[in-house]
Amino acid sequence: MKKNLIIATLLFTCICIHAQTYHVASVNGNAYVLKNGERTTLTPREILRTTDVIEIGKNSSLAVVDKKESKLYSLKETNAEQLSKVIKSQSKSAINKFAGRFIESLTRGDTEKISYEATVSYKDMAEDLRIYTALKNAATQSAYPVLFTMIEQSSGQTLKGEAAVGDLFFFRITNKSATPLYINILNISSDGSMYDCLPIDVGGTMLHLLVPGYSTVDLKQYPMEFTEPKGEDSFTLIAHNKPFDLRNVIQYFRLNENTSANKAFIGTYKLSTIVK
Amino acid sequence: MPKSDTKIWLYTSLATVLATVFCYVFYIILDVNVLDYLSKQNNEADVVNYYYKIQNRKSNDGAYTAFYDPEIVILDLEGTKSRVDIADAIKRVSDLLPRAIILDVIFPENSTTLQADDDYLKKTIASASNLYTAVRIDGNKLEKSFFQDETGVQYGLANKVSHYKPYEIFGKDTLYYLPFAVIKEQKKENRNLLINYSDKAFDIYPIAETLTPEDIGNRIVLIGDLQDLRDKYDMPFSIGGERRVSGTTLLAYNLSTALHHSWIVQAPRWIGFLLALCVCFGFTYFCYRLRSKGEDGNNPWYNFIETAARIVLIILFLLLGYLFFVWFGLMVNMVYVILTTALTGLSMNIIEVCTYKRKKK
Incomplete structure (x- = not known):
C-alpha cells in the first residue's frame, strides 16, 4: 500500500513537472531548441517545456513566460542546457541583487555615485538664472566656439533647414574649445512653446551631456522627432562649463522673470528648421 | 565609564536621546542626503527610489x-x-x-x-x-x-x-x-x-x-x-x-x-523613528557593557567589536528594509535606524567627555 502511494505520488509529481510550460515572449538574436538531435530556431509564441534543451547564442537573449506563475524570465547566452536549469542558474534572489548592488557601491562601479562626487556645483539654481539672463540679452555673444547639426536618423544626412512632421533625427554637437562643456538644446516651436530637447538626470549632474574639448559627439541615444505644429522650429544650443537645468531656464522665460543677475558666459549656436 | 547597572542604564538613555537628536538634525532639518538621490523629494520617496534601483533591472542586464x-x-x-x-x-x-x-x-x-x-x-x-x-x-x-x-x-x-x-x-x-x-x-x-x-x-x-x-x-x-x-x-x-x-x-x-x-x-514615519529608538537603545547598552569590560581589561578587542557590530547592524537593517520591500511590499524608512546606529559612537563619546569633565571639577 505504502509502495503504491509513493509510486502514485512520484507519478503525479512527474506529470506536474512535465506539464509546466513556458511561452516564448521574445527572441533577440539567436535562440534554439534542440529536439531529437535537431536545432530549431525559436520564435515568439512557441511553447517550451521545462525539460526542453535550449541554446542561446552570443549577445542574444530569450524571454519566456510562465503564465501559471505570472513570471517572465529573460535569459542570456547559454550553451545547450535544459530550460529549467537555465532559469535556475540565471535567476537572482533578492539577497543576491542587494549584495551585488552593495558591492557595486563599495567598489565605485556605481556610475551615478561617482558622478555626484565628481560634480561639485550640481543644481546651482543661480547658474540657471545667469544663463536665463544671458539668453534674454540679445547682445550676448557666444563665449565658446560650439556648433551643432541635426542628422536625419534614416539617411544619416544633415538636415538642411526643412523637415516633415514625424521625421526622426539626432543632434551632432561639436565643441571646438579646449574646455569640456555641458550642453542642452532649447527648442522654440512656431507657436512659441519652449522645450528642453535633452533629458536632465535626476541628480542634475549632466554628465551624460558633457562634451569633451576638441570633439564631436553624436547624441544618437536621444532621438528626436519633428511634431506639430508646423512652421518654423528654432533650436538654440547652450553650452556651459558648469551643469545647469534647462527646465529652470524655461520656467524663468515662462514667468518672464525680471533679473538683475550677472549673465553667464555661455556658448550658444542657433539653427532653424521649417517643419512641413 | 559607568560601572554600576544604574549608571549604564542612565548613560544609555542619554546617549540614545543624543543620537536620535543628531539623526533628526542631520536627516530632517539639514536634509543631509543619505541615499544619493538629490531630487526634490521627501526622504521616504528617496528610500523607495533606492530600493527600486536595487530591484529593477538595468539596461545592460541580460x-x-x-x-x-x-x-x-x-x-x-x-x-x-x-x-x-x-x-x-x-x-x-x-x-x-x-x-x-x-x-x-x-x-x-x-x-x-x-x-x-x-x-x-x-x-x-x-x-x-x-x-x-x-x-x-x-x-x-x-x-x-x-x-x-x-x-x-x-x-x-x-x-x-x-x-x-x-x-x-x-x-x-x-x-x-x-x-x-x-x-x-x-x-x-x-x-x-x-x-x-x-x-x-x-x-x-x-x-x-x-x-x-x-x-x-x-x-x-x-x-x-x-x-x-x-x-x-x-x-x-x-x-x-x-x-x-x-x-x-x-x-x-x-x-x-x-x-x-x-x-x-508606506509605513508612517513614526514607525521608523520608534524602531530607531529601540535599536539605538539596545546597541548603546551593548556598547557600554562592552566598553566597561574593555576598560577592566577583560576584553582587549572591545573597540574593534563595537565598530564591527555597528557596520554589520547598518548593513543588516539596509538589507532588512529592502527585503520587507521586495517580499511584503512594505516600505519602512530604515535610514533613521542606520543613522542613529552610526551616531551612537559619537553620542556615547560626548556623554563620556561631559561626565569626565564634571568628575574633574
Missing part, C-alpha cells in the same frame, strides 16, 4: 525576472498618425471581446483636415465595446478628444499619479483616473499606498500584428504610442531597463497595481 501581468495587453501604435489606421486597430481589438479598451491618446480637434478620417474614427469609437478614452487636466483646462462630447464615450484621467488616487475633483465634476474608471473603484485617496514600479512584463503587440482571441479575449487592452517622445517621463530609477518611460507604460503599471492590489505600503 538575465532578469519580472512579474508577468496576464490581464493587461499593450497595443503599440508605433508612431502611427493616421486616424483611419488607429480606428481600424480599435475595431480589430474590439471584435476580439476584450474586458476593456483604454485609448491612451488624445486626438485634438485641429491636427487633421480630413473630415472623413475624423468621422470614421468617431464612428468606430462610438461602436467599440467597453472603451475608455483619455482626458487630461492641464492647469485649469480639461484636454479631451474632439469626439468626446459627441459620442459620450466613457473616459478617465490620464494624468500621472504616484499613489492611490482614484479620482480628482475638477470644478463640479468628479473625474476618475483611467485605471479606476475601468475597475470601478471609488474609494478615497491614500497617500501611503504607492504605485508598484517593480519590473513588470506585459504582452506588447505592434499595431500591425495579427491578433487572436487568445491574445485579447477578456483582457484589458491599452492602446498608446510607446515611441511618442512627447509622452516620455524621466524616472529616478529604471523601469524595464529604461529611465525614460512612456506614459502608456506608466499607466499600465498603475493599472496593474490597482488590479492586483499590489500597492507598496
Whole structure:
C-alpha cells in the first residue's frame, strides 16, 4: 500500500513537472531548441517545456513566460542546457541583487555615485538664472566656439533647414574649445512653446551631456522627432562649463522673470528648421 | 565609564536621546542626503527610489525576472498618425471581446483636415465595446478628444499619479483616473499606498500584428504610442531597463497595481523613528557593557567589536528594509535606524567627555 502511494505520488509529481510550460515572449538574436538531435530556431509564441534543451547564442537573449506563475524570465547566452536549469542558474534572489548592488557601491562601479562626487556645483539654481539672463540679452555673444547639426536618423544626412512632421533625427554637437562643456538644446516651436530637447538626470549632474574639448559627439541615444505644429522650429544650443537645468531656464522665460543677475558666459549656436 | 547597572542604564538613555537628536538634525532639518538621490523629494520617496534601483533591472542586464501581468495587453501604435489606421486597430481589438479598451491618446480637434478620417474614427469609437478614452487636466483646462462630447464615450484621467488616487475633483465634476474608471473603484485617496514600479512584463503587440482571441479575449487592452517622445517621463530609477518611460507604460503599471492590489505600503514615519529608538537603545547598552569590560581589561578587542557590530547592524537593517520591500511590499524608512546606529559612537563619546569633565571639577 505504502509502495503504491509513493509510486502514485512520484507519478503525479512527474506529470506536474512535465506539464509546466513556458511561452516564448521574445527572441533577440539567436535562440534554439534542440529536439531529437535537431536545432530549431525559436520564435515568439512557441511553447517550451521545462525539460526542453535550449541554446542561446552570443549577445542574444530569450524571454519566456510562465503564465501559471505570472513570471517572465529573460535569459542570456547559454550553451545547450535544459530550460529549467537555465532559469535556475540565471535567476537572482533578492539577497543576491542587494549584495551585488552593495558591492557595486563599495567598489565605485556605481556610475551615478561617482558622478555626484565628481560634480561639485550640481543644481546651482543661480547658474540657471545667469544663463536665463544671458539668453534674454540679445547682445550676448557666444563665449565658446560650439556648433551643432541635426542628422536625419534614416539617411544619416544633415538636415538642411526643412523637415516633415514625424521625421526622426539626432543632434551632432561639436565643441571646438579646449574646455569640456555641458550642453542642452532649447527648442522654440512656431507657436512659441519652449522645450528642453535633452533629458536632465535626476541628480542634475549632466554628465551624460558633457562634451569633451576638441570633439564631436553624436547624441544618437536621444532621438528626436519633428511634431506639430508646423512652421518654423528654432533650436538654440547652450553650452556651459558648469551643469545647469534647462527646465529652470524655461520656467524663468515662462514667468518672464525680471533679473538683475550677472549673465553667464555661455556658448550658444542657433539653427532653424521649417517643419512641413 | 559607568560601572554600576544604574549608571549604564542612565548613560544609555542619554546617549540614545543624543543620537536620535543628531539623526533628526542631520536627516530632517539639514536634509543631509543619505541615499544619493538629490531630487526634490521627501526622504521616504528617496528610500523607495533606492530600493527600486536595487530591484529593477538595468539596461545592460541580460538575465532578469519580472512579474508577468496576464490581464493587461499593450497595443503599440508605433508612431502611427493616421486616424483611419488607429480606428481600424480599435475595431480589430474590439471584435476580439476584450474586458476593456483604454485609448491612451488624445486626438485634438485641429491636427487633421480630413473630415472623413475624423468621422470614421468617431464612428468606430462610438461602436467599440467597453472603451475608455483619455482626458487630461492641464492647469485649469480639461484636454479631451474632439469626439468626446459627441459620442459620450466613457473616459478617465490620464494624468500621472504616484499613489492611490482614484479620482480628482475638477470644478463640479468628479473625474476618475483611467485605471479606476475601468475597475470601478471609488474609494478615497491614500497617500501611503504607492504605485508598484517593480519590473513588470506585459504582452506588447505592434499595431500591425495579427491578433487572436487568445491574445485579447477578456483582457484589458491599452492602446498608446510607446515611441511618442512627447509622452516620455524621466524616472529616478529604471523601469524595464529604461529611465525614460512612456506614459502608456506608466499607466499600465498603475493599472496593474490597482488590479492586483499590489500597492507598496508606506509605513508612517513614526514607525521608523520608534524602531530607531529601540535599536539605538539596545546597541548603546551593548556598547557600554562592552566598553566597561574593555576598560577592566577583560576584553582587549572591545573597540574593534563595537565598530564591527555597528557596520554589520547598518548593513543588516539596509538589507532588512529592502527585503520587507521586495517580499511584503512594505516600505519602512530604515535610514533613521542606520543613522542613529552610526551616531551612537559619537553620542556615547560626548556623554563620556561631559561626565569626565564634571568628575574633574
